[in-house]
Amino acid sequence: MKTPQTPKNFEEYYEKGIRYSLAFKDEKAILAFTKAIKLNPNCAKAYLHRAQSKNTISDEEGALEDYTKTIELEPENYSAYYDRGLLKFELGDKKSGRADMKKGKEMLNDKLRWQRDKEKIDRKASRDRI
Numbered sequence: 001m002k003t004p005q006t007p008k009n010f011e012e013y014y015e016k017g018i019r020y021s022l023a024f025k026d027e028k029a030i031l032a033f034t035k036a037i038k039l040n041p042n043c044a045k046a047y048l049h050r051a052q053s054k055n056t057i058s059d060e061e062g063a064l065e066d067y068t069k070t071i072e073l074e075p076e077n078y079s080a081y082y083d084r085g086l087l088k089f090e091l092g093d094k095k096s097g098r099a100d101m102k103k104g105k106e107m108l109n110d111k112l113r114w115q116r117d118k119e120k121i122d123r124k125a126s127r128d129r130i
Contacts, residue, residue, distance in 0.1 A: 010039040014046055017053075026053040044074035051080070055087060063087055078107035 017032035033050035037043065051066030067084035070077055085100025 010036050010043070010046075013039065014043070014049075017046070017049060021049060021053050024056075026056045029053040030057075042073055044070045044077055044080075047073065048077065048080050048083075052083065055083070060087060060091055076107060078104040078111065080104070081107065 013032050013036035017029045017036060020026070020029035020032055030050055030053045033046050033053065036046045037050070040046065047066045047070040051063045051070065054060075054066060055063035064084060064087060067080050067087070070080035071084070074080070081100045082104030085097045085102070085104060087097070088094075088100060089097030091097075
């Protein structure tokens, strides 16, 4: 009989949380992300994924806290802004929710614009070398 291994580091708990989340086992995902966060409390992506799992199981207060922590740790995280805004909007805080969603959308648009411009520059530089 195979004995399940216990994760020993942040990456193992984080990956376990992702697998549980993808399998719609959000309670288990939350536990795994919480253990990952204890090992690396400055990892924004762990808070973001835990927030999304908490939101799925209707732990809105916990999700809001984790979205906010994600933003504190990684202010350029457009997904955290947008998701937090959507949740606030759904909970009736429409003004603040709209502001967060708008900020997240603007940040995403800026990132996409930057990527598009970088690709144009890279293509031009490549042609110029020929």
